[in-house]
Amino acid sequence: MDFEDSFASAPVRYALDDIDSDEEVETCAQNEKVTIETQLNLEDNTQWTLVFGLDGPGNVYLNSLQDVSTVSVGTVTRSLEPEKQVKASILQLADKKTLLVPFSSEVQQEEASKYTRSILDKLVGKIDKVIVLDSFTAVGYTSEVWGSDLNPPFLRVLQTSIAPKMKGLTLYETPNMIKGLSASIVNYCEIHSIACYDLLSLQESIYGKLLITTEILQAYSQGLLELGLNIQFSEQLMKDILISRHRGRVDDSHHRLYL
Template sequence: MDTEDDYQPHRYQSSDDEDLAEPIDKSVTLPKPTLVWRTPVSTSSPSAPSISPSSPKKCSTLIIGTVFGGSALLLTIKAKTLLGTLLLPGTDLKDDVLLDQPARSNKSCNIYQLDADPTVVAIACNYEVKDRDSLNVAKAILSHFEASRIIILDTLSPATYLSGSPEIEYNYPWLRLLQTTGSSIETKIPTLEVPNLVQNLGAALMAYCEVRGLSNSYLLLSLQEHVYGKALITAATLRGLKEGLSKLGCPDVANQVDVQGAGVLLQDKRIGSNRMRDDRLYA
């Protein structure tokens, strides 16, 4: 049977090949994210980027903060050392992205090691990863680390939350948790109820962990308000993430983050996505 003869165009297919020629010619395949390690500074030579090592970096805890508040919170940790950065497709980076004090305006995804506990690695993603890029970014991050525990700091909007009760009250700290199969059960934070779904980078990271069988992987969600269609990262959102970190067994890390400092970063429009730049921070 000749499938070409039997095939009939449907309503989503153009009958004129010329109609498809222009968009196909203009389509561009975005490059995959690249992780670049920072070579330690020595007295004889300046710091320089290096290609990612072949073996994953081992750490006890890997904390990933998304652009919706988690990244700003991690950036307030003062005692940390820059290990490298994840170069994301289409980002506008300054030339000092691998310096000890990179420009805060960079839409970077920097990787830090905590000085108080070098076995803890924090990744602050100051870039709103689009859905189409989320899986590639998640793979680029998690394939380079071998962590005993993974914590992702993200947010959840009440506009998309299904509670099953019309009288639910969103009181601080409003937290929800997702965890991979085989993870130690955490009872201090309520589990995100079915049929609620998560999206974007947080969802891609959790999906990668689940498929790869990475136990002790947690997605911590704090309430993110929306006013007139705009996202609001409030002080309560940040305090919730900080408290959640402590409940997930990272009290030392929680004590190092600064909610007020993270709020200043967001208010100064120095980091984050366009969805956050026009928003105010409410205490």
């Protein structure tokens, strides 16, 4: 037998690739129709600190701040004709130096870069630093310390190369990676030489259900203090927010909530 003879049929992998590519083309076609519009009304040329609260613990944290006065200065809207959906409100703190961007729902990974450019392009030359309230789970996480137990509050940070290192913040160890909107924001900031800190709080789960607890949010408080922001959350507001969304329940332990 001549082992150099080519086979008449293509390998099975190629056939599967054809199916995959059809799905990808359909997804890409829909993504091209999606537009993200950021409306922002800022009167001065302040160098802003942006704090993004991603869907989950980050969003809950920004929406449960205590003794904080804010005013709405903009919105982020996703449009896919004929529907329009406000994905985030942009809030200005009373200090007039900080903008909060809590996302009301998850951002699809394929659309993350559109959100990033839409928001940050509006503030070119006006950004002091960017902070992302992100989270991660223990599943698949690689720690530098072998056999170490991970218990909240547990915080790691992934930052751009231009951002000053903070002694009180431990770096997110390699080879762990971020993805989606947080990765898009960090990447944008790296390219445009903007100081950016992605604060990753360990998020617990039970039976596959992600939890939001006071300990998880406390990690954000610690990280924000290191970065010069003293904005604290209210545990009661946290409970009220989750209950009002009908997305979880309060269990027997007063400080644990399901998301």
